[in-house]
Amino acid sequence: MLTPIAKFLGYAGLIPFILLSGLVQFTEPPLDFWAANSLLLYGATIASFVGALHWGPLLSPLSNQEGYGFWRSKGAWIWGVTPSLLAWVALHLPFSSGYFLIAATLLLALLVDRKQFRHLIHDETYLAEFLKMRTVLTAVATASLVLAGIAIRQF
Template sequence: MMVQLAPTPLNYLSAESLAGYGAVITSFMGALHWGASLHTLGKAPSGIRWIDHNAWIWGVIPALVAWVALHIYIPVGLLILASTLLIQRSIDQDTYQYYFSDEATRSAFMEMRNRLTYIAAACLAWAALVILFVQA
């Protein structure tokens, strides 16, 4: 909202702040894989593809994308962060089956995750569109 309504330069400071917040959230969502992988380390049977390799890799990729998004033109970075959150949600929906011991808990977590992801992505995208088309 501040990106759209605040006077210059506060609108630009708000956009930078929102990008920083989006980068932190994007990185945090990747870090969940590290935490879950550390928890299951040595407990899961060897040879499970996701637990053996992909969780560690996917735990780093969002942080790297977020870091890049902070160093480019703000509206483009905001759109990249919004897209990354949505891509993460899509991938995580399939991979969280390895982290939760029962379906009810995973389902409840994904319901909360879906709501928060869609709200965060919408806010990031809205700010980017305001900068690109309203303030231009």
Template sequence: MIQSHSPTLPPVVAWLGYGGLLPFLALASASWLDQHHGLLWSDALFAYGAIILSFVGALHWGLAMSLTGLTERQRSACFAWSVVPALLAWPALMLPAPLAASLLVAGFIAHYLQDSRLARRTALPSWYLPLRQRLSGIAIICLLAGMLAA
């Protein structure tokens, strides 16, 4: 079990979190290195970005269910926010590259801001917010690279 107050990033979380960046890195690189299929790689990158943005949104659903000390209003806000990233990600799948990337980047930034707000009010692990910042930052860089290559 991951202890909520553990100051150390659990190895399994590190492996899964950073491992989840591999498709971002591979697809962004492929979109630049294989210009003949660049649009295909960029579309795959944006699809993966949409899936991951939906996933990070769902974290707030789980936190709303499990965090103690939230008021009902705060808990309801977490539940409501948890679906917003998926609602941003879904239309990105149908937009041209510049708009898709922009929408996904905005979603990752907005979600990090929500994570920051939640971290100030609750007892999230001290490693959570720095990890989210690193993972989101690299995802954003890859999405922008894919947009420029498309």
């Protein structure tokens, strides 16, 4: 079962997405520019975080060592840095394109988590609860990024 602090921090992490997306869409300069930049940076940070989630179970000294399939031996390590690299590319794009790339990265990360986390987390109840939370977090974050990307007309 996910701990209350994990749930609290996970859902609290949506506040910047929602707030900054709203500021991008509904405020005037210079606040809209500040919010646009902040949203892009925050989205990139979160994209990096969700990739790194795959390294955590592998780095634990209590890591379940059964099944040294490709995902545990190489795939999770490689995937763990992929969202960070995609986010880094997004930081070099115009805001709307960057938002869309980060949104796509978050969606891709969720799909990878749904398919591959079973190789890292063997407690089915915990995994189901984690993936449920990840789905909600990804849906809200992605919607916030896409709405801001559609609304933005400059920068």
